[in-house]
């Protein structure tokens with residue numbers, strides 16, 4: 001008699017992008033966003049507005065739709081990009097995952113939701129450590145599928161420890177749910193007997209994230225070419241741009257191909273896509289606008305309503321890459337130049353938000369930004385302000401990467417500073433969703449310029465207001481500046497593009 005019991009699938013995850021130049025991430029950061037154990041993971045994944053990113057909800061929905069299964073939630077720790085994770089917490093998480101997974105055995109398959117650019121204060125490849133641990137626990141024959149952010153820095157250990165490697169294909173990341181569903185399809189196929197083979201190639205290119213958009217450009221061309229080469233033999237192609245600021249030896253643009261059976265086919269295709277990336281290498285250099293030029297543009301649109309409005313991206317202070325969301329260079333320049341009709345957000349300053357709440361709507365006061373400074377870029381700044389709106393910061397994402405997610409920004413305040421209305425928040429997050437302005441009663445459609453502290457994910461949220469020609473990426477100091485030559489790198493493989501001259505790629 002065939003075994004009629006539904007397949008038992010373990011779900012677990014560790015998801016954070018870490019910037020080695022930013023202050024450490026603690027357990028509290030995960031608890032404030034998403035830290036779950038056991039059945040709570042599945043319940044949260046099935047809820048209408050989960051706090052977690054959509055890979056696990058997409059995986060669970062696809063598994064639910066495809067037939068009976070028995071999910072076993074293990075543990076999930078996921079939070080906003082930050083500095084390296086305190087090693088003691090990572091060890092604690094690894095122990096929790098180990099004990100819970102061992103207790104769940106035997107399982108038929110494992111799904112791992114991972115970012116791939118995690119760090120701890122002592123380990124440069126915690127994602128690889130996790131993958132390897134899971135493999136050790138379940139043994140060589142149990143299928144493991146993992147989804148990863150396309151900013152993952154891929155190690156050999158990561159690729160070799162799992163069966164199917166699935167990276168995002170869109171930047172801004174709008175396909176997280178689909179990639180989770182793809183992992184479910186792959187696991188179903190492996191439960192039916194499929195034994196996939198993987199190959200990967202890494203290039204000596206560490207692309208600044210602004211050169212890694214998927215609508216157009218050198219990275220988009222690699223992804224499009226990869227998708228054009230899909231065939232019945234190829235299960236997945238992932239072109240992983242990586243995350244420069246992790247500063248690890250495993251950094252570098254990487255192509256990972258998962259074939260159904262034929263390792264040679266996987267290797268050949270990975271090499272072909274890497275060749276295209278190498279041919280495009282001169283295009284992985286950022287083109288930014290100077291602050292002076294940005295001020296001039298903002299003054300023009302502020303004075304003349306017939307000119308299309310502009311979005312100014314403070315790409316160097318992107319909380320989505322570990323930035324603190326609190327540099328004042330742009331606020332100061334716009335205010336002192338007399339820019340009008342501007343919105344600026346979201347500025348992370350819990351002290352200032354709390355003071356605005358104490359003072360109340362309509363109060364005018366000297367707003368002191370960064371009274372508790374956090375990095376050398378977080379300079380104090382004082383300007384006369386009027387409180388125009390206050391909220392508790394609880395909202396549901398409306399558009400882009402946060403669409404449908406339950407978000408808590410903590411006490412928020414909208415402060416009018418000259419011709420600029422600044423949204424101040426208490427829980428650090430990147431400005432990727434128009435809801436962050438709209439929940440304060442601010443009208444993005446009427447603003448002449450909108451400053452976003454975001455590198456690129458704002459494009460997925462604000463595209464209904466700003467086309468690609470209305471976006472200005474500004475060159476400013478900060479923890480996530482695309483000008484990589486301004487950082488002191490310790491572990492990046494060298495020589496590497498775009499930092500060095502005469503870089504060679506030795507094909508192996």
Ligand SMILES: [Zn+2]
Pocket residue numbers: 149150151173
């Ligand atoms: Zn990413």
